[in-house]
Amino acid sequence: MKISVCGKGGSGKSAMVTLMAGAMRQRGYGVVVVDADESNSTLHRMLGFDSPPRPLLELAGGKRMVKQALGPKDASADTGADTNVLSQDRIAVADLPSDFVLDRDRIRLIAVGKILQALEGCACPMGVLSREFLKKLRLGDDEVAIVDTEAGVEHFGRGVETSIDAVLVVVEPSFESLQLAERVNALADGIGIASIWAVLNKVTSDEMATRLSQELDRRGLEVAGTVHYDPRIFEAGLEGRPLDGSKAAEEVSDLVGGIFPQR
Numbered sequence: 001m002k003i004s005v006c007g008k009g010g011s012g013k014s015a016m017v018t019l020m021a022g023a024m025r026q027r028g029y030g031v032v033v034v035d036a037d038e039s040n041s042t043l044h045r046m047l048g049f050d051s052p053p054r055p056l057l058e059l060a061g062g063k064r065m066v067k068q069a070l071g072p073k074d075a076s077a078d079t080g081a082d083t084n085v086l087s088q089d090r091i092a093v094a095d096l097p098s099d100f101v102l103d104r105d106r107i108r109l110i111a112v113g114k115i116l117q118a119l120e121g122c123a124c125p126m127g128v129l130s131r132e133f134l135k136k137l138r139l140g141d142d143e144v145a146i147v148d149t150e151a152g153v154e155h156f157g158r159g160v161e162t163s164i165d166a167v168l169v170v171v172e173p174s175f176e177s178l179q180l181a182e183r184v185n186a187l188a189d190g191i192g193i194a195s196i197w198a199v200l201n202k203v204t205s206d207e208m209a210t211r212l213s214q215e216l217d218r219r220g221l222e223v224a225g226t227v228h229y230d231p232r233i234f235e236a237g238l239e240g241r242p243l244d245g246s247k248a249a250e251e252v253s254d255l256v257g258g259i260f261p262q263r
Contacts, residue, residue, distance in 0.1 A: 001144050012202060013151070015233055016168070017146050020256055025105060027261075034112070034134065035110065039150060057112065059085065096110070156184075169221070172201050173200075197222055199226070199255060
């Protein structure tokens with residue numbers, strides 16, 4: 001199964017991806033985390049890695065070479081990059097060169113690419129690469145892919161979710177977040193994704209959770225679980241430490257247990 005985690009900026013998407021990865025691993029799954037957010041550069045630290053993996057964009061030979069790298073391989077063409085893997089019809093994580101995949105306790109991290117310099121152009125090639133890689137990615141029966149998307153809904157416009165099985169939208173206590181969740185629900189439903197859930201995040205009281213749940217129900221979204229505000233998550237993010245051992249981790253574990261079967 002491939003799961004897309006989305007939401008507004010600052011809603012806690014990357015933290016949710018990290019805690020979900022840990023919870024899925026505990027339930028017996030091999031987890032593939034795909035970092036498809038070209039802006040946020042902290043996901044690897046949240047997962048406990050000292051540095052990020054080499055981005056798939058480099059494997060494709062850079063932005064200009066993305067479309068050529070993803071198409072059928074022309075034996076006469078020499079791009080200077082090993083594009084054989086990306087041009088395959090099916091890609092398993094094991095097919096990727098080792099420096100493009102980080103592995104820790106059955107959680108593997110793959111990064112699509114980041115905006116690193118001013119004036120380097122738009123992120124559209126990264127969207128294309130994300131879409132095509134996820135389309136070709138093949139998982140084992142005991143594996144799940146969790147995709148950390150960019151903030152907002154542009155990834156839907158780029159077609160990143162066309163190969164996704166389920167969407168989890170992270171909703172924080174704000175009107176903007178509720179509006180975005182409603183848009184995500186409509187966009188995901190429009191491309192035929194049947195499993196769409198909302199998860200409440202940074203909730204400070206049961207009363208607030210009830211109000212958010214009622215509002216999301218009115219907008220046609222099913223709430224899969226609630227994660228309360230946890231200062232340990234905030235502190236870990238501030239210090240660049242891995243996210244673990246928090247109350248939020250327990251609540252995400254309950255959330256995952258309610259959606260996915262035990263392996």
